[in-house]
Amino acid sequence: MLPSPLVTPGFVAAGLDLQASFSSWLESLGLSVALARAIWLPLPMLLVLTAAVVGVLVNVWLERKISAAVQQRIGPEYAGALGILQPLADGLKLLVKEDVIPARADGLLFTLGPVLVLVPVILSWLVVPFGQNLLISNVGVGIFLWISLSSIQPIGLLMSGYASNNKYSLLGGLRAAAQSISYEIPLALAVLAIVMMSNSLSTVDIVNQQTGAGILSWNIWRQPVGFVIFWICALAECERLPFDLPEAEEELVAGYQTEYAGMKFALFYLGSYINLVLSALLVSVLYLGGWGFPIPVEWLAQWLGQPIDAPLVQVITASVGIVMTVLKAYLLVFFAILLRWTVPRVRIDQLLDLGWKFLLPIALVNLLVTAALKLAFPMAFGG
Amino acid sequence: MTIATTTEQICFLILAATIVLGSLGVVLLSNIVYSAFLLGGVFLAVAGIYLLLNASFVAAAQVLVYVGAVNVLILFAIMLVNKKESLSAIPSLLLRRVLSGAVCLGLFTLLLRVAFTTAWPLPGPQPIGEEATLRIGEHFFSDYLLPFELASVLLLMAMIGAIVLARRDVYASDVITGEPADQGLIEKARTPLLINRSETSTTL
Numbered sequence: 001m002l003p004s005p006l007v008t009p010g011f012v013a014a015g016l017d018l019q020a021s022f023s024s025w026l027e028s029l030g031l032s033v034a035l036a037r038a039i040w041l042p043l044p045m046l047l048v049l050t051a052a053v054v055g056v057l058v059n060v061w062l063e064r065k066i067s068a069a070v071q072q073r074i075g076p077e078y079a080g081a082l083g084i085l086q087p088l089a090d091g092l093k094l095l096v097k098e099d100v101i102p103a104r105a106d107g108l109l110f111t112l113g114p115v116l117v118l119v120p121v122i123l124s125w126l127v128v129p130f131g132q133n134l135l136i137s138n139v140g141v142g143i144f145l146w147i148s149l150s151s152i153q154p155i156g157l158l159m160s161g162y163a164s165n166n167k168y169s170l171l172g173g174l175r176a177a178a179q180s181i182s183y184e185i186p187l188a189l190a191v192l193a194i195v196m197m198s199n200s201l202s203t204v205d206i207v208n209q210q211t212g213a214g215i216l217s218w219n220i221w222r223q224p225v226g227f228v229i230f231w232i233c234a235l236a237e238c239e240r241l242p243f244d245l246p247e248a249e250e251e252l253v254a255g256y257q258t259e260y261a262g263m264k265f266a267l268f269y270l271g272s273y274i275n276l277v278l279s280a281l282l283v284s285v286l287y288l289g290g291w292g293f294p295i296p297v298e299w300l301a302q303w304l305g306q307p308i309d310a311p312l313v314q315v316i317t318a319s320v321g322i323v324m325t326v327l328k329a330y331l332l333v334f335f336a337i338l339l340r341w342t343v344p345r346v347r348i349d350q351l352l353d354l355g356w357k358f359l360l361p362i363a364l365v366n367l368l369v370t371a372a373l374k375l376a377f378p379m380a381f382g383g
Numbered sequence: 384m385t386i387a388t389t390t391e392q393i394c395f396l397i398l399a400a401t402i403v404l405g406s407l408g409v410v411l412l413s414n415i416v417y418s419a420f421l422l423g424g425v426f427l428a429v430a431g432i433y434l435l436l437n438a439s440f441v442a443a444a445q446v447l448v449y450v451g452a453v454n455v456l457i458l459f460a461i462m463l464v465n466k467k468e469s470l471s472a473i474p475s476l477l478l479r480r481v482l483s484g485a486v487c488l489g490l491f492t493l494l495l496r497v498a499f500t501t502a503w504p505l506p507g508p509q510p511i512g513e514e515a516t517l518r519i520g521e522h523f524f525s526d527y528l529l530p531f532e533l534a535s536v537l538l539l540m541a542m543i544g545a546i547v548l549a550r551r552d553v554y555a556s557d558v559i560t561g562e563p564a565d566q567g568l569i570e571k572a573r574t575p576l577l578i579n580r581s582e583t584s585t586t587l
Contacts, residue, residue: 034386038386109416140439140440140514141443141516144440144444144447147447148450151446151447151452151455152427152446152450152451155420155454158458158459159420174459177459181456201516
């Protein structure tokens with residue numbers, strides 16, 4: 001049996017609380033509590049937004065380089081060292097391109113569609129934790145917020161598919177909606193099994209439940225089936241190959257984004273990559289111990305004879321947490337990119353069959369087995 | 384007045400205006416696609432009101448169920464049966480509109496009267512915040528068990544009905560009209576997709 005996760009409030013270090021220190025600093029300058037809070041509020045949001053966009057740039061570069069390596073090419077190499085500025089050049093190109101709205105398209109819905117695709121994805125970053133207190137908001141509904149926000153996306157896809165007034169776009173939009181409805185259910189069931197084990201929807205609690213014994217207490221060992229289901233469904237939700245049916249080039253030109261150009265296309269592009277990074281981050285939060293180091297940092301600090309609450313140790317712990325979260329996420333992104341450039345696309349009937357006839361029953365069985373194990377071994381399965 | 388209450392009031396005003404104008408749009412617009420998208424907007428605004436009332440779980444469930452499932456299915460249905468047909472003029476349209484308008488107005492005055500005559504307890508019950516999710520779960524499995532189970536039976540019935548309607552190929556006669564089933568339809572349903580590319584070209 002695996003060692004029980006020793007989650008006691010005293011054991012888990014409180015971690016850096018930037019908000020408390022920032023607020024107390026502002027209050028010492030003579031500002032009111034409410035005003036200090038109002039000044040604090042936009043800062044983490046801007047920081048996370050910037051992090052998300054930078055994450056996309058890194059992602060685009062990785063995609064280009066890894067695809068090149070898979071196909072035995074060199075990839076971008078003139079824009080900056082190793083082509084590292086290539087994503088910026090791409091972004092700049094999209095920014096200055098002419099913004100075309102087709103003549104017979106529905107202008108309003110055509111503009112609103114990409115926005116509706118991007119905004120929920122960015123909002124979902126609200127619950128991604130990079131440390132004990134290093135997240136925008138530790139809302140109680142946590143991971144459920146992400147599931148419900150990601151269900152808004154198909155409306156944006158349907159909207160842009162319809163508004164383009166193009167049969168390929170409409171088919172792409174319909175496919176995207178069908179795909180995202182089918183894969184949402186096994187995804188939610190896989191998450192539910194995790195939630196059952198950690199007795200909380202909050203992402204911070206889910207990670208805290210996986211600390212204790214380092215790599216051995218990560219959820220991937222207790223939920224291997226759930227991990228595979230979640231990863232497949234996350235790829236399908238991100239419309240990555242092998243599930244990129246909505247924009248299958250050979251059949252649908254580019255699906256719902258056929259008629260888009262310039263910044264509106266860039267919104268789709270940004271949305272899909274932010275979604276990929278977000279999914280990878282959430283896989284690492286749910287299954288790979290989030291910000292946890294493979295060996296608990298508390299043990300390391302004890303071994304080095306440092307008190308865990310010392311300011312310097314706290315800063316180092318927080319940085320290690322951020323690095324670990326990002327590292328795990330980008331490892332998963334690497335696998336997603338490698339998958340994209342190695343496997344062929346599935347057919348739409350295979351896709352729906354996989355979702356409804358295979359993943360859904362397996363996810364249900366996984367949930368029931370988790371419930372049974374939780375009753376039988378409350379020590380190891382979060383009692 | 385503090386910053387928090389001001390923000391709350393501004394948010395409430397925006398959300399309330401969105402709900403009222405949006406629902407008027409859902410009813411009054413002639414383009415059904417616009418109505419469906421506006422309906423999604425109204426659902427989202429209602430979720431925002433729940434958030435203002437400190438019911439974050441209900442808000443998230445509202446978005447998941449109403450926006451993510453109900454509204455997407457409505458849109459899906461509209462776009463799959465997007466047939467161009469010229470509707471024939473309905474006789475005495477004006478009278479119908481006046482009558483339905485009168486009914487709506489009556490209902491509205493009734494609701495207004497209820498809203499103004501009920502002695503609402505002020506201030507309302509204390510919001511329990513994050514604990515609400517736990518409390519909802521407890522209620523589902525104790526005193527609200529029967530409605531909860533009834534709702535699931537209702538969903539099961541709808542699901543079985545949908546399967547029966549969709550799988551006409553397993554019945555020799557049509558489940559609705561009782562006529563012998565269309566043999567061509569049965570053949571088509573039993574042919575796997577994309578095997579005979581020359582005959583079938585269904586690729587959705």
